Amino acid sequence: MFIKSPLNYTGNKYRILPQITKYFPKHTKVFVDMFCGGATVGFNVDADKVILIDNNPRVINLLKFLAEKDIHVIISKIEKVIKEYNLSYSYKYTYKKYRDEGYVVGNNGLKKYNEKGFYKLREDYNKLLNKNTDKANIMLYTLMVYAFNNDIRFNSMGDFNLPVGKTDFNKNNYNKLIAYNNRAKETKYEFICSDFRSKKVSNIINKASFVYCDPPYLITTAVYNENDGWNCDKEEHLLKLLSKIAKRNIPFALSNVLKTKLKTNIQLESWINENNYDVHKINYHYKSSSYNKKNRDREEQEIIVTGGAADEASDK
Ligand SMILES: C[S@@+](CC[C@H](N)C(=O)[O-])C[C@H]1O[C@@H](n2cnc3c(N)ncnc32)[C@H](O)[C@@H]1O
The missing domain is CATH 3.40.50.150 (Vaccinia Virus protein VP39)
Incomplete structure (x- = not known):
């Protein structure tokens, strides 16, 4: 499959x-x-x-990290970042909760809720001197999940430069992460930058x-x-x-x-x-x-x- x-x-x-x-x-x-x-x-x-x-070193490091680390450790570290930056977590609390609280306006999804935390996280990530640590990889993954189109993109200075998006760490992103980490155990993978x-x-x-x-x-x-x-x-x-x-x-x-x-x-x-x-x-x-x-x-x-x-x- x-x-x-x-x-x-x-x-x-x-x-x-x-x-x-x-x-x-x-x-x-x-x-x-x-x-x-x-x-x-x-x-x-x-x-x-x-x-x-x-x-692309960021992409290779992130792929390697998400493949080789224990999935429970990865998820608990993502949850820590979500909490620290006050981001929405619809997989845990449901999308309905944010809608009922009035954070979902028009077709902007969770943008309003996440705007402040996302830009602070982006600023903190871009300031990191070493981008190949567990912490940097978790921050980058989280940024991607909350970014425009769930995309990953850097400017010529190497800064993550996408704006905040409409989605969050939802069921879809959660399941993709688990499936990838599981698949990594079935075959021998080598990551080369x-x-x-x-x-x-x-x-x-x-x-x-x-x-x-x-x-x-x-x-x-x-x-x-x-x-x-x-x-x-x-x-x-x-x-x-x-x-x-x-x-x-x-x-x-x-x-x-x-x-x-x-x-x-x-x-x-x-x-x-x-x-x-x-x-x-x-x-x-x-x-x-x-x-x-x-x-x-x-x-x-x-x-x-x-x-x-x-x-x-x-x-x-
Ligand atoms: C079309 S994308 C590959 C998409 C991939 N097949 C997928 O399914 O996600 C092309 C990739 O080539 C990489 N790339 C560009 N120039 C390269 C180079 N000189 N050496 C190695 N990789 C390069 C880019 O970083 C980019 O990830």
Whole structure:
């Protein structure tokens, strides 16, 4: 059964997992999720070992922390932060309680109740000198849960910069956390914070049984593209790296967007044609929100490219 990541990561693959995992082997020895983001893909594959790589240290540290710490300790620490910053806790006290008390105004959810505490928590988190302590990870998780769209986002200075959101530590967030922590006990997970061009990553993928890549897309924009964003050089480097492992018969799958209404990723298109890799179209049904409507209007065609014996791998 597929689980949702406790991180509501922009561009996460949850909705299309059934479509992309069918190009993966049924079971892998060492599966590498090279641009893991919220770990949605890596945490939903059947493997002896999954190596999750991303160059965002905050995200990797948080994923590792939420996977490896005792769940009771995590929850009691979150509860302590909720209390200290006077935040709502609808999983424990019910949403109705806050509504009856007049804190839910219009369609702003719990925003009014949490505004003051959230901004104080954000200020205190951004002031921390060491962002890789248990305390920092708990503060970051809590910030995310109370932030706009439950999202996680930093400015170029590394400060968490989202405004307060409408929701809180509710049943949904609670259940995602438990499912993720439980899943972490079923498989061996390794979390690596590194740029994909490093020697370390090169060594890892050379020993992998399957490599999945979901990099930022060259012809679309996303938050992780903002600071020191994705560019043609990085794209070139990645494509060369994948051809190299494919030649060594290590299968790979690459998620991407080949065309939008206005642009074509020519680099990607010629690489696919030159190497005769297989392209599979992903059917992404965007629903009604304005963000999604924007995407629909752009007519992006999401694809998954497979190579290096990946097709045979999916039949195993
Ligand atoms: C499209 S997102 C991945 C989303 C992920 N598949 C999920 O389901 O949540 C791309 C990720 O690539 C990471 N990234 C960007 N540049 C990178 C680089 N040079 N090396 C490693 N990771 C990078 C970003 O931090 C981001 O998390």
